Amino acid sequence: MNKRLCMPDAAAAGASAQNENILEVKNLVKWFPIKSSFFKKTIGNVKAVDGVSFNIKRRQTMGLVGESGCGKSTCGRTILRLQEKTSGDVIFDGQDVFALSNDELRKMRPRMQLVFQDPYSSLSPRLPVGEIIGEAVREHKIVPSNEYDEYIRRIMEVCGLPPYYRERYPHEFSGGQRQRICIARALALAPEFIVCDEPVSALDVSIQAQIINLLEQLQDDFGLTYLFISHDLSVVEHISDTVGVMYLGTMVEYAETGQIFANPLNPYTKALFSAIPVPDPSFKLNRIILKGSIPSPANPPKGCKFHTRCEHCMEICKYAVPEWKEVEKGHFCACHLYNDAEANAKASEEMAKARASEIEPVKAEIEL
Amino acid sequence: MAEKKKSSYISGKESRKITRFNRRVTKKLESERADANKDPKLYTTVMKNPQNVVEFDNVCTYFFTDVGVVKAVDGVNFDVPRNSTVGIVGESGCGKSVTSLSLMQLLARPSGQTVGGEIRFNKGDGTAYNIVNTPNAIMEHLRGNNISMIFQEPMTALNPVFRIGAQVDEVTKLHNPEMTDEQVKARTLEMLELVGIANKEGVYNMYPHELSGGMRQRICIAIALACSPTLIIADEPTTALDVTIQAQILELLQDLKDKLNSSIMLITHDLGVVAGMADYVVVMYAGRVIEKGTAEEIFHRPCHPYTIGLMKSKPVVGQKVKKLYNIPGSVPNPVSMPDYCYFRDRCEMCCEQCQGEYPPEIKLSATHFVSCYRYYDEGTVMGYPKSVNVEELL
Numbered sequence: 001m002n003k004r005l006c007m008p009d010a011a012a013a014g015a016s017a018q019n020e021n022i023l024e025v026k027n028l029v030k031w032f033p034i035k036s037s038f039f040k041k042t043i044g045n046v047k048a049v050d051g052v053s054f055n056i057k058r059r060q061t062m063g064l065v066g067e068s069g070c071g072k073s074t075c076g077r078t079i080l081r082l083q084e085k086t087s088g089d090v091i092f093d094g095q096d097v098f099a100l101s102n103d104e105l106r107k108m109r110p111r112m113q114l115v116f117q118d119p120y121s122s123l124s125p126r127l128p129v130g131e132i133i134g135e136a137v138r139e140h141k142i143v144p145s146n147e148y149d150e151y152i153r154r155i156m157e158v159c160g161l162p163p164y165y166r167e168r169y170p171h172e173f174s175g176g177q178r179q180r181i182c183i184a185r186a187l188a189l190a191p192e193f194i195v196c197d198e199p200v201s202a203l204d205v206s207i208q209a210q211i212i213n214l215l216e217q218l219q220d221d222f223g224l225t226y227l228f229i230s231h232d233l234s235v236v237e238h239i240s241d242t243v244g245v246m247y248l249g250t251m252v253e254y255a256e257t258g259q260i261f262a263n264p265l266n267p268y269t270k271a272l273f274s275a276i277p278v279p280d281p282s283f284k285l286n287r288i289i290l291k292g293s294i295p296s297p298a299n300p301p302k303g304c305k306f307h308t309r310c311e312h313c314m315e316i317c318k319y320a321v322p323e324w325k326e327v328e329k330g331h332f333c334a335c336h337l338y339n340d341a342e343a344n345a346k347a348s349e350e351m352a353k354a355r356a357s358e359i360e361p362v363k364a365e366i367e368l
Numbered sequence: 369m370a371e372k373k374k375s376s377y378i379s380g381k382e383s384r385k386i387t388r389f390n391r392r393v394t395k396k397l398e399s400e401r402a403d404a405n406k407d408p409k410l411y412t413t414v415m416k417n418p419q420n421v422v423e424f425d426n427v428c429t430y431f432f433t434d435v436g437v438v439k440a441v442d443g444v445n446f447d448v449p450r451n452s453t454v455g456i457v458g459e460s461g462c463g464k465s466v467t468s469l470s471l472m473q474l475l476a477r478p479s480g481q482t483v484g485g486e487i488r489f490n491k492g493d494g495t496a497y498n499i500v501n502t503p504n505a506i507m508e509h510l511r512g513n514n515i516s517m518i519f520q521e522p523m524t525a526l527n528p529v530f531r532i533g534a535q536v537d538e539v540t541k542l543h544n545p546e547m548t549d550e551q552v553k554a555r556t557l558e559m560l561e562l563v564g565i566a567n568k569e570g571v572y573n574m575y576p577h578e579l580s581g582g583m584r585q586r587i588c589i590a591i592a593l594a595c596s597p598t599l600i601i602a603d604e605p606t607t608a609l610d611v612t613i614q615a616q617i618l619e620l621l622q623d624l625k626d627k628l629n630s631s632i633m634l635i636t637h638d639l640g641v642v643a644g645m646a647d648y649v650v651v652m653y654a655g656r657v658i659e660k661g662t663a664e665e666i667f668h669r670p671c672h673p674y675t676i677g678l679m680k681s682k683p684v685v686g687q688k689v690k691k692l693y694n695i696p697g698s699v700p701n702p703v704s705m706p707d708y709c710y711f712r713d714r715c716e717m718c719c720e721q722c723q724g725e726y727p728p729e730i731k732l733s734a735t736h737f738v739s740c741y742r743y744y745d746e747g748t749v750m751g752y753p754k755s756v757n758v759e760e761l762l
Contacts, residue, residue, distance in 0.1 A: 067610040067611075067613075176698075204460055204637060205637060205638075205639070205678060205681055205682050206459060206694060206695045207459075208681070209681035209682070209683075209692040209695075212683070213691055213692055213694060231610060231611065233611065234682065234685050237685050238688075238692065261685060261686070273685070275611045275615035276611060276640070276685050277614075277638060277640025277643065277644050278640055278643060278644070278684065278685070279642075280643055280667055281643045282668070283643070287619070289612075289619055290616070293580045293583070294580075
């Protein structure tokens with residue numbers, strides 16, 4: 001049944017289709033409504049994810065970085081349809097995830113899994129490890145019941161857990177071991193795509209390295225595709241093939257890892273990368289210190305969302321939303337600094353309109 | 369597996385024996401500390417080097433738990449010189465926080481006790497205290513006034529039911545009872561401005577939940593600095609914050625240190641943060657200092673296998689490696705520490721001497737010390753860390 005784990009050459013077969021997109025996200029939007037206290041009327045929206053598009057190729061890792069509250073986790077969860085979208089499309093392996101019926105979605109679930117951030121709260125304290133890993137395996141009938149024991153043992157071995165851990169409970173383990181259990185739980189369903197939501201941020205440096213190595217090993221062995229969400233840029237640089245940078249619900253830059261780290265285009269990306277601490281005392285950081293903190297996603301700034309903290313802020317940034325465009329080959333960025341003449345004209349028009357609408361209400365008041 | 373169960377199993381009789389012993393020891397130590405009319409000779413001391421703010425001299429902090437004595441800090445030696453930043457690095461559970469809490473006398477008492485060694489604190493006016501023996505009454509004047517602490521979680525360090533203003537006022541008022549309310553408020557506003565809060569009058573009347581994580585950490589820093597302390601202990605001040613906010617806070621700390629002429633003890637597990645901030649680095653493992661030196665020495669010439677492993681296991685932007693190094697195994701059980709080098713079982717560079725007792729501290733240069741037998745012939749032997757025999761405390 002479980003072809004990927006039983007036949008190592010399944011990975012080789014997948015290699016031929018390497019350039020195929022396993023996941024396509026198009027203009028994904030997720031708003032959380034804010035309800036009034038009494039009538040439960042919607043009085044506003046928290047725009048957690050506000051128009052994000054990207055593709056992930058099979059057997060690759062995409063890193064998603066950004067500050068806390070920028071919508072990285074919401075994006076990951078919405079892709080897996082753990083939350084319903086507001087608009088946009090998510091195409092997983094040729095199928096629209098949001099068009100699936102409940103039965104179809106259930107069949108789809110084992111193919112896309114999630115590893116959570118906090119290994120301390122994402123494991124049930126009342127279930128032994130074998131049950132945590134095996135529950136979904138039985139539920140989805142991944143293997144025939146006579147092979148079940150052997151299968152769980154093998155999954156645990158692959159993730160570096162000795163077989164006698166099966167009867168133990170999560171509280172008996174350290175953070176690194178628990179994260180291994182979480183990964184084993186996701187892997188047991190033989191997924192093709194795993195969303196890793198900050199899998200190493202709660203761990204110590206030396207344990208971090210173990211988990212990162214395990215994730216890379218599993219990717220090579222089973223041909224997995226990862227969406228790696230993290231705010232630790234050095235980890236993302238190590239593990240990812242492509243990187244997307246998010247700010248306040250929108251993606252501001254997307255490129256291959258080497259390209260984006262060598263030549264960040266967006267001022268936000270530049271500031272973010274310049275703030276990475278380097279473990280070398282003789283290396284003098286040329287930090288770009290951003291002023292203030294991230295604005296509220298319930299009431300994001302008009303125009304470019306980053307203009308309130310940007311050091312290159314122009315008049316146009318305050319009114320016109322920058323277009324998402326390919327600045328270099330394979331390097332996407334949303335910033336007015338890289339506008340060509342056509343985009344500039346369009347943005348100026350938008351700015352004029354936005355300004356006019358700002359003045360109009362004032363006029364109306366005067367007339368009254 | 370059966371054997372494993374046996375070693376951690378404690379019978380009811382043994383458990384009662386341990387509890388009774390713990391109660392006797394902690395009661396004795398507590399009563400000594402509570403004695404406010406103690407002879408000052410017992411707790412005043414002389415600094416070995418008057419240029420130091422704090423000298424940790426073979427400090428032992430043990431926790432008397434029901435399963436036995438946990439030696440959280442066992443023979444720690446290092447100095448914090450004036451106007452400098454000392455970074456303490458290590459994995460969680462290695463005793464870095466307990467070291468700083470021993471200095472503040474903020475351990476979870478009565479089970480946590482500093483049972484041996486000296487922590488000499490230089491007050492700056494010519495007097496020096498041995499914190500280990502200082503009674504509570506004196507400690508109350510030092511804490512917050514001369515030594516202060518910035519905690520890891522700005523969300524939990526502030527009281528949610530008091531306004532920001534009241535919480536900052538409290539520190540100033542407590543240590544300067546002669547000041548009037550107006551003066552106290554003026555001082556608080558000055559502090560808020562110093563830590564870079566633009567809307568200081570507004571923030572003065574706000575509650576902690578109205579502020580973001582970075583702002584709350586600024587408030588915590590304002591509280592810590594309200595009395596211009598000579599030593600600031602920053603216990604993972606930026607772990608809960610984002611990279612961009614982290615950069616802001618670190619910049620601010622560095623600035624304030626120079627403005628107030630203070631020293632910083634920076635506790636963190638992020639090697640990048642230490643490299644950017646610290647003048648001296650202390651690396652701890654399982655309750656002991658395994659290597660210390662200036663930041664250049666530690667980062668450019670790490671000597672202890674653990675320090676080397678720690679450096680290699682962190683991915684660095686711009687340096688592509690195929691596979692990250694990971695240190696095999698895990699930290700030994702804190703209740704029953706081995707009598708040989710604590711790192712031996714995880715070490716890939718073991719030599720014959722490692723079979724013997726715990727390695728001594730070896731001096732490689734004027735500032736660089738390492739506890740490893742691999743350097744036995746390269747430097748001078750400074751001495752072995754001394755544990756305290758808990759049986760002798762009674």
